[in-house]
Every structure is written in structure tokens, then in C-alpha cells.
Amino acid sequence: MEKVLEVKDLAVSFKTFFGEVEAVRKISFDVGKKETVAIVGESGCGKSVTANSIMKLLPMPPAFYKGGEILFNGEDIIKKTEKEMQEIRGNQISMVFQDPMTSLNPTMKIGKQIVEGIIKHQGLSKEEARKKAIEMLELVSVPQPEKRINQYPHEFSGGMRQRVMIALAMVSNPKLLIADEPTTALDVTVQAQILDLMKKLQEKLDMSIIIITHDLGVVADMSDKVIVMYAGQIVEQGLADEIFKNPKHPYTQKLLASVPRLDMDRKESIHYIEGTPPDLYIPPKGCPFYDRCDFAMKVCKDNMPDAENHSKSHYSRCWLNHPYAKAANEGSEK
Amino acid sequence: MAEPLISARNIKKHFPVGSGMLKAVDGISFDIYPGETFGLVGESGCGKSTAGRTIIRLYEPTDGELYFNGKNVYKLSRQEMQEVRKDFQMIFQDPYASLNPRMTVEEIIAEPLDIHKAYKNQKERRERVIELLKLVGLNEEHADRFPHEFSGGQRQRVGIARALALNPKFIVCDEPISALDVSIQAQVVNLLKDLQKKFGLTYLFIAHDLSMVRYISDRVGVMYLGHMMELASSEELYDNPIHPYTQALLSAIPIPDPEIQRNKQRIMLEGDVPSPINPKPGCRFVDRCRYAVDKCRQVTPEFLEVKKEHFVACHRADEIIEGTAKPTK
Numbered sequence: 142m143e144k145v146l147e148v149k150d151l152a153v154s155f156k157t158f159f160g161e162v163e164a165v166r167k168i169s170f171d172v173g174k175k176e177t178v179a180i181v182g183e184s185g186c187g188k189s190v191t192a193n194s195i196m197k198l199l200p201m202p203p204a205f206y207k208g209g210e211i212l213f214n215g216e217d218i219i220k221k222t223e224k225e226m227q228e229i230r231g232n233q234i235s236m237v238f239q240d241p242m243t244s245l246n247p248t249m250k251i252g253k254q255i256v257e258g259i260i261k262h263q264g265l266s267k268e269e270a271r272k273k274a275i276e277m278l279e280l281v282s283v284p285q286p287e288k289r290i291n292q293y294p295h296e297f298s299g300g301m302r303q304r305v306m307i308a309l310a311m312v313s314n315p316k317l318l319i320a321d322e323p324t325t326a327l328d329v330t331v332q333a334q335i336l337d338l339m340k341k342l343q344e345k346l347d348m349s350i351i352i353i354t355h356d357l358g359v360v361a362d363m364s365d366k367v368i369v370m371y372a373g374q375i376v377e378q379g380l381a382d383e384i385f386k387n388p389k390h391p392y393t394q395k396l397l398a399s400v401p402r403l404d405m406d407r408k409e410s411i412h413y414i415e416g417t418p419p420d421l422y423i424p425p426k427g428c429p430f431y432d433r434c435d436f437a438m439k440v441c442k443d444n445m446p447d448a449e450n451h452s453k454s455h456y457s458r459c460w461l462n463h464p465y466a467k468a469a470n471e472g473s474e475k
Numbered sequence: 476m477a478e479p480l481i482s483a484r485n486i487k488k489h490f491p492v493g494s495g496m497l498k499a500v501d502g503i504s505f506d507i508y509p510g511e512t513f514g515l516v517g518e519s520g521c522g523k524s525t526a527g528r529t530i531i532r533l534y535e536p537t538d539g540e541l542y543f544n545g546k547n548v549y550k551l552s553r554q555e556m557q558e559v560r561k562d563f564q565m566i567f568q569d570p571y572a573s574l575n576p577r578m579t580v581e582e583i584i585a586e587p588l589d590i591h592k593a594y595k596n597q598k599e600r601r602e603r604v605i606e607l608l609k610l611v612g613l614n615e616e617h618a619d620r621f622p623h624e625f626s627g628g629q630r631q632r633v634g635i636a637r638a639l640a641l642n643p644k645f646i647v648c649d650e651p652i653s654a655l656d657v658s659i660q661a662q663v664v665n666l667l668k669d670l671q672k673k674f675g676l677t678y679l680f681i682a683h684d685l686s687m688v689r690y691i692s693d694r695v696g697v698m699y700l701g702h703m704m705e706l707a708s709s710e711e712l713y714d715n716p717i718h719p720y721t722q723a724l725l726s727a728i729p730i731p732d733p734e735i736q737r738n739k740q741r742i743m744l745e746g747d748v749p750s751p752i753n754p755k756p757g758c759r760f761v762d763r764c765r766y767a768v769d770k771c772r773q774v775t776p777e778f779l780e781v782k783k784e785h786f787v788a789c790h791r792a793d794e795i796i797e798g799t800a801k802p803t804k
Contacts, residue, residue, distance in 0.1 A: 183656045284746075298747045299519070328518035328683060330744045333727040337743065355657055358686075358729030361736045381733040399661040401690035403713060403728055404735070411690060413661035417626055 142173035145317055145349045146195070151209035153187075153194050156202055162421050164190040166373040167209065172317065175343065177350040179364035179381075181357065181396070183418060187373040188353045192319050195351075196236055197226050213317070232262050235310035237303070239322035244306055245294040251278075251305055252290030255312065262313045277308040281338060300331035304338065311342060318343075319351045324359060336362055357400055361385060366454070369393050372418050372429035374445075379455030389457040392430045428460070436461055479506035479542075480645060480677050481530070486539035488522075488529045495753040499525040501701035502539070504778065507645075512671065512678040514692030514709070516685055518724075520748055522701040523681045527647045530679065531563040532556065543645070561591060564638040568650035570630035574622040580633055581618040584608070587640040607636040611666060628659035635666065639674075647679045652687065664691055685728055689713050697721050700751055700759040703778055707785040717787045717795050720760045758790070765802040766791050 153165040165187040172178050180188045193199045195211055197218060211218040213234065221229070230236075238244045246254060255274040259265055265273060271290070278286035281304040294302060303323065310318060320339065324332040336359065343350055352363055360367055360381070367384040369377040369392065377390040388394045398412040416433045419425050428434070428441040440460050449462035460466050488500040499522040507513045517523045528534045530541060532548060541548045548559055564587075567573035574583055584604045587593075594600040605615050611632040622630055631651060638646055648667065652660040664687065670676060682688050688695055689709050696706040697718065705718040716722045723742040730736055744763050758764070758771040770790050778788040781796065794800035 183658060300747055329685065329727040330518060330724060331747070333729075333741060333743060336729075337741075356729070357657075357731035358736075361731045361733045362729040364733075385731065385733055396658065397731065399658050400731060401686045402732075403686050403689060403725070403730055404732075411661050411664070413665055414658040415662075417628070417659075 142176065144171045145174055145176075145213070146172040146351075147210075147212040148191075148195070149210045149212070151191070151194065151211060152207035153190055153199070153204060154207045155204050157422075160422050163207075163424050164204075164373055164421060165194065166424065168370070168373075168375045169209075170368055170375065170378060172349050172351060174349060175347055176366060177343065177352060177364045178366045178368060179360040180351065180353045180368045180370060181355060181360055182370035183355065185418060185421070186370040188370050189321055191370070192236070192321050192351065192353055195319060196230060196234060197221065197223075198236075231258060231310075231315070232313045233315055234317045234319065235312075235315040237306050237310050237318065237320045237323045239325050242294075242299065242302065242326070245302060247294050250291055250293055251297070255290075255305070255309055258309055258312050273312075274308075277312060278305070280311065280342070281305070281308045283308070298331075299327055300334060303327060303331075303335055307335070307338065307342070311346065314346050315348060317349045317351065319353075321353045322355070323352070325354070325356070332359070339363070357397065369396070372424060373421055374429065374458070376430065376459070377455075377457040379451070379457075383452065383455040387451075387455075389451055389455070389462070390430075390459050391434050391436050391461070393457070395433075395435075428458075438466065477508055478545075480509045480544065481507040481679075482540075482542040483530060484540040484542070486526065486529055486541065487537040488525050488534055489537045492752060497752045498701050498754055499751060500529060501754070503696075503698070503701075503703040505696055505703065505706055507677060507679060509644075509677055510671070510675050511693040512680050512691055514688035514695040515679060515681045515698060516683060516688050516695060516724075517698035518683060518748055520700075520751065521698040522751070523698050524649055526698065527565075527649050527679055527681045531560075531565060531645075531647055533565070557591075561641045562644040564641070564643040564646045566631075566634050566638050566646060566648045566651045569654055570627050570634055571622075571654070573634055574630055576622050579619050579621055580604075580608070580613075580625075583622070583633060584618075584637045584640055587637060591641060593641060603640070607639055610639065610670065611636045626659075627655050628662055631655060631663050632666065635663075635670070639670065642674070643676070645677045645679070647681070649681045650683070651680075653682065653684060660687065667691070685725065697724065700748060700754065702759050702775075702788060703786075704760065704789070705785075705787045706778075707782075711782075711785055715785075717781065717785070717792050718760075718789050719764045719766050719795070723763075758788070765804055766795065766800050767803055 149169050150167045151165055152167050155162040155164055182188050206219050252274055255277060256270045259270040259273050275286045275290060283289055283304050324335050354360060364381050367381050368375055371392050377393045388397055395414045401411050414433050419429050427443045427445055431437050431441045438460060446458050446460045448456040448458050450456045484504050485502045486500060487502050490497040490499060503526060515523045529536050536549055581604050584607055585600055588600060604618055608614060608617055613632055652663050680691055692709050694708050695712045697704045699720050705721045716725055723744045726742045746763055756775060757773055758776050761767045761771045776788045776790045778786055781787050781792045791800050
């Protein structure tokens with residue numbers, strides 16, 4: 142598959158008063174053409190930092206790239222200047238944010254906000270840009286676009302605002318759309334509409350999507366590939382079917398077991414993960430899940446395991462994969 | 476079944492707004508039995524939180540009756556209400572906004588004790604606070620800290636400890652887990668379940684996460700635009716939803732299984748929830764309903780028991796049960 146984005150050993154840290162926070166610690170993944178990649182994990186696991194570092198949207202300082210490369214069309218984004226980034230942002234990579242209430246300017250009409258982007262990125266005349274804006278609203282199924290274009294954000298519902306945000310992101314047919322929790326603030330019936338819309342647009346515009354979410358239902362609905370992050374690292378990665386049917390890392394297993402499913406027996410109890418993720422001021426030397434893992438062994442405390450491939454597309458980082466652990470197996474030792 | 480602990484009859488809460496009357500809750504009736512968890516679900520703006528707050532009389536009701544242990548709570552004077560309030564508690568959605576940042580955890584948890592003078596001396600007060608902290612999985616050393624020193628899950632535990640301080644019978648949980656991370660949600664829900672077993676608590680559990688509501692609730696009510704649309708036991712409601720709105724709502728929930736999700740037929744709802752200001756007569760769901768007929772526009776359907784302990788407000792409920800209902804669009 143043709144690769145649109147390649148992230149190699151990316152490390153991003155924040156300099157703070159207390160010291161360095163290692164938010165993203167050497168992660169690697171790639172996104173193919175027309176592929177949807179989901180990044181899942183709890184708050185603070187580094188998923189949003191990853192997304193923002195691809196767009197170079199992190200405030201620097203305090204953030205800084207500690208190492209690695211982000212190759213988009215074969216060119217390293219980290220080395221780009223702010224001016225070059227402005228060419229890429231919106232044109233080739235677009236982003237949709239979680240909160241449609243705060244990502245639109247409340248004092249500007251919807252139309253003007255879209256037109257502004259079109260004029261800036263495509264150099265069309267005002268009249269042409271207006272036509273294009275109406276077209277974009279039609280594309281995302283906003284009813285009566287000629288009328289809606291003259292309204293303000295507060296006259297739109299949450300779902301409609303998210304549609305406008307998606308229209309804004311689609312203006313110049315980006316190759317890659319990064320959606321950071323795009324439906325978290327929305328109701329389920331509206332969420333279904335928005336996810337459906339994103340899939341249709343992807344089909345129509347040949348676009349790749351990175352979707353960041355903590356909702357495993359959304360992941361199952363949208364993604365081809367799933368990346369599970371924990372404490373700034375990728376602990377497991379694989380095709381959606383592999384991750385959901387055959388999770389290998391204890392964290393992934395626990396995460397899947399901690400959500401009640403509509404199709405499960407109500408008497409079954411859901412499992413929860415004791416404790417909270419580690420602090421990333423001084424990230425643990427060994428496996429970051431050590432404190433919360435049922436299968437933790439002595440070796441886990443101070444040594445981070447390498448990735449073990451389970452198939453061509455599926456790997457996890459856990460000592461349980463080690464041949465010695467497999468031999469000893471079945472019991473847990475802490 | 477036993478006598479209900481809470482009986483709500485035709486409860487209404489209207490708010491006057493500039494352009495008319497916002498009918499947030501417009502005549503809902505249901506019973507909650509001792510020791511059960513009653514789930515109340517619906518999308519934003521359907522009036523579920525207002526219903527919860529009106530039930531414990533944080534909002535003065537516009538109309539209706541609420542019987543608690545046989546007494547009509549809405550008729551009580553301020554002073555009599557004080558007594559009843561000990562039995563009614565609430566856990567709020569936002570663990571960041573519902574704890575006073577300038578009070579220590581001890582002060583927060585002891586506040587209800589102070590108000591109701593529920594201790595003899597300082598020692599007894601402190602002991603009770605520590606007992607409560609332990610109940611919710613925190614410990615003594617947390618008592619002198621401030622809310623900002625806690626994570627979201629821990630704060631919600633403090634909120635739960637405060638709600639338990641006066642040994643209440645009935646707790647309204649208003650979206651208690653929606654601000655928390657997935658793994659933490661499960662911790663809090665399991666804590667609520669344990670406490671329920673231990674103290675025989677009765678919950679009204681308000682949430683928009685339908686999978687979680689199904690997991691925790693014995694019976695579930697579905698609200699839409701101020702009306703109760705359907706009410707049944709958890710199993711019955713999720714296995715055999717009758718109201719077209721409930722059907723659409725359930726089919727919209729993505730299941731964490733790519734295979735099921737790929738092959739699922741979804742009932743897609745068009746448009747958004749209409750405005751609750753000066754709603755039109757007739758069924759509230761009519762404009763988005765795939766079974767809507769003329770009658771639905773004219774007459775508001777009654778909330779009737781169509782199957783044993785399964786209530787629905789829909790003119791075409793019988794046809795839908797028999798499977799003879801044909802979509803009109």
C-alpha cells in the first residue's frame with residue numbers, strides 16, 4: 142500500500158517547571174492511502190500530542206521534538222519552517238477537533254469562516270469562494286446551505302457545527318484528515334451521522350484518516366488499523382480484527398474488558414483497571430503498565446520489552462511474548 | 476412487587492424564556508422500587524437532568540406529585556423538606572466543578588453533617604469522615620488535601636462519600652461517569668454497585684451512555700424532548716425495543732467488535748432534536764419517526780403498558796410488536 146504518512150521513532154517532550162515531561166516516547170507507525178488508523182488510549186497517554194505534532198501545532202516551547210521523523214510525502218515535517226507548514230496545514234493535512242462549540246469563531250458568520258479558508262488556500266475570488274463554501278456545506282449534508290451560510294455558530298446545533306468543521310477541513314481535498322475525538326461531545330444518534338459522513342467523504346475524496354478516540358465502539362466502526370498507546374508508547378498495534386479478536390497486550394485486553402457491551406450478558410461483570418497511569422515526569426524504566434498489570438513479572442519492572450510480531454501487521458510489547466515466559470506461563474507472579 | 480420508594484406522577488418543569496415556555500420536562504410518571512437502579516437515558520436536551528433535579532426538588536416543579544414513602548414531597552414546607560433531604564442525595568457529573576476548590580476533602584464531606592448537626596463532637600465528625608473515605612476506597616491521609624490534588628476518578632469518589640454522609644435512601648446520579656476515562660468509569664460504576672448492595676441504596680442513574688446504563692440498571696426509561704417514550708426492564712428494553720426512537724437510539728451505539736459493526740444495519744435518524752420551546756402538540760418524535768402517520772401529528776400518544784411491565788408512548792406500538800408496522804418513509 143502506498144504510504145501517506147510515516148512516523149519513525151517520534152519523541153516529543155515538554156519542558157516544565159518540574160522537569161521534562163516525556164509525553165510521546167519513540168513511537169513508529171504509518172498511514173496508508175485511504176486507510177483509517179485509530180489511536181486509542183486513556184487521557185494523558187500521548188494520543189493528542191501525537192496528532193498535534195504531525196500538524197506541528199504544539200506550542201514550542203514548552204514542547205520540543207526530542208527525536209525521530211514524521212515523513213509526509215517523503216518529506217520530514219519536523220524540519221519544515223512555519224511558512225512551509227502553512228502550505229501543508231489545511232491543504233494537505235487537515236484536522237477536526239473535539240469541541241465544535243469552541244473551535245468556530247462565535248462572532249463570525251459560518252460562511253465567512255469557510256470563505257476565508259478557501260480564499261487563503263486556493264486564491265479564488267470572493268464570489269467563487271462563496272459558491273464553493275455552499276458546495277462544501279452541501280457535501281457535508283447541511284440542509285439549506287444558502288441560508289445557513291449567513292448564520293452564526295450559535296444558531297447551529299452541536300452536530301451541525303461538527304459538520305461545518307468537517308466542511309472546513311475538506312475545503313482543499315486534504316490527503317490526510319486527523320480527527321481528534323470528533324464525536325466525543327456529540328449524542329450517539331448524531332455521532333452515527335458524523336461517522337457515516339466521514340466514511341462517505343473518505344470514499345469520495347480518497348483520503349486517509351487518523352482518528353483519535355477513547356471510544357472502542359467508534360474504533361470498531363471506523364478503523365482498518367488500531368494503535369494502542371499507553372504512557373507515551375505504543376504497546377500494541379494491529380488490524381482492527383486482530384486487536385479486537387486477539388488482543389495480546391494485557392493493557393489492551395483489560396481496556397476491552399472494561400467497557401460494557403450492548404450485546405453482553407448483564408450479569409457478567411465488567412473488569413476495571415486498578416490505579417492510574419504513571420506520571421511522565423519520570424517515566425518508568427521498564428514497562429509502564431507494570432503497576433497495574435495482573436501478569437507483572439520481575440523482569441517487567443526495569444526492562445521494556447521489544448516489539449514481538451504476531452503477524453505481518455500485528456505486534457505487541459510485552460514480556461509475556463518472550464519464549465521463557467511462554468514456557469513458565471499460565472500463572473502470574475508479582 | 477414491593478411498594479415503590481419513589482412515585483412520580485405527571486411531573487412537569489417548565490422554564491419561561493424570552494420566546495415562550497421551555498418545556499424541559501412535560502408530564503412524566505414512573506415508580507422506583509427500593510434497592511433498584513432506575514436508568515434514565517436520552518440525548519442532550521431531552522430533559523433527563525432536569526427530571527432528576529426536579530425529583531429531588533432542587534428545582535421547584537411546575538406541576539405533578541412526587542411520593543416518597545407515601546408522602547407527597549412537593550407539598551412539604553421548607554422545614555419538613557429539610558428532614559426529607561437527608562434521604563435524598565445527588566452525585567454530579569463534573570467532578571471538577573462540584574467540589575469547592577477552597578475546601579479540604581474533610582470539610583467537603585462533613586458539610587452535610589454540619590448542616591444537619593449529625594455529630595456530637597469534633598472527634599466523632601472526623602471519625603465519620605474517615606469511615607466514609609474508606610468506604611469509597613480512599614483513606615485517612617486524603618482528608619486534609621484539596622480537590623486539585625486528586626484525579627477525576629478520585630474526585631468522583633469524594634463526591635460519592637459526600638452523598639453517603641447522611642445515610643441516604645435514594646441517590647440521583649446525574650451522569651456520574653461521563654467525565655471519566657474508560658478504565659476509571661468501570662471503577663466508579665463497580666463502587667456504586669458495591670455500595671448499593673451494602674446499604675440497600677436506590678439509584679436514579681441518569682446517563683447518555685446506553686451500554687453503561689444497561690449494565691447498571693434494573694429498569695430503564697427513555698426520554699425524548701421532555702416526554703417519557705418507553706420504560707421497561709433493562710433486558711426487555713434492549714432486547715425488544717418498541718418505540719421507534721428507542722430502536723434508532725440503540726442501533727446508533729457502536730459495538731466494540733469490527734465484525735458486528737461492519738454488518739450492522741443502522742437506523743439513521745435525520746436532523747436534530749427539535750427545540751423544546753413551545754413544542755407542537757402530538758408525538759414529540761413525529762418529525763424524525765419512520766413510522767409517523769397523521770394521527771401522530773394531532774394526538775399526543777398516551778404512555779401505556781403494552782406488554783407486561785413494558786410501557787410505551789406510541790400510537791403504532793401494537794403494530795410494531797406484531798411486526799406489521801410499515802415505515803411511512
